[in-house]
Amino acid sequence: MVLKLYAVSSAIGGSGIVAMVLLEKKIPFELVAVDLTKREHKTPEYLALHPFGRVPMIDDDGFILYESRAICRYLAEKYPDQGTRLIPIDARAKARFEQGASIELAEFFPQIAKVGRQLVFNPRQGVPTDEAVLAEGQVALAKKLAEYEVILGKQKYMGGDEFTLTDIFHLYAAPMVIKAGFDVITGTGPNVKRWWNDLVSRPSWTKLQEGIRSVAMY
Known part of the structure; x- marks a missing residue:
């Protein structure tokens, strides 16, 4: 299952930095665009996954994770030798x-x-x-x-x-x-x-x- 990124479409805020990590690490992903103007981040379905109702969020084969810095660290540590190494080993x-x-x-x-x-x-x-x-x-x-x-x-x-x-x-x-x-x-x-x-x-x-x-x- 390809990783799903729930985010706004523009490279701003947490959506932007997570997308940048995905590119730096060469990780294939699907964008699930969340329209904040339509309050799609506050629907019962979305809040069941993200209790704070914000973006970004990822679904990595059923593993749900939110908070952009946590997502970035997770991706960097899951794929340490793929693409740019973003967390040092030494x-x-x-x-x-x-x-x-x-x-x-x-x-x-x-x-x-x-x-x-x-x-x-x-x-x-x-x-x-x-x-x-x-x-x-x-x-x-x-x-x-x-x-x-x-x-x-x-x-x-x-x-x-x-x-x-x-x-x-x-x-x-x-x-x-x-x-x-x-x-x-x-x-x-x-x-x-x-x-x-x-x-x-x-x-x-x-x-x-x-x-x-x-x-x-x-």
């Missing part, structure tokens, strides 16, 4: 990777999510932008990226010298924020710019800009 390299993943979740994501809430989700829901919260998030994000500049001056990627899931996780929200008008990378140092340009120019990510359905195998 103990020190893996520790560096885990360090980077923790930094993304604890330091980067809360700030990019705060900015994204004001620039992306509030407008969609007809909620006015809180300019004070937006400014606070932008300042905090700039501070985090200044710290990234130091880290990336010592290693090529956020998880070490090899491209890993840690880097993919950073594509969860930042592209949406940039598209909404706040260029996260403007004003950063050369190391951050080099790293970011590397991420968004990867063939897997550029292919996904045409939509997840365009790269699904079935």
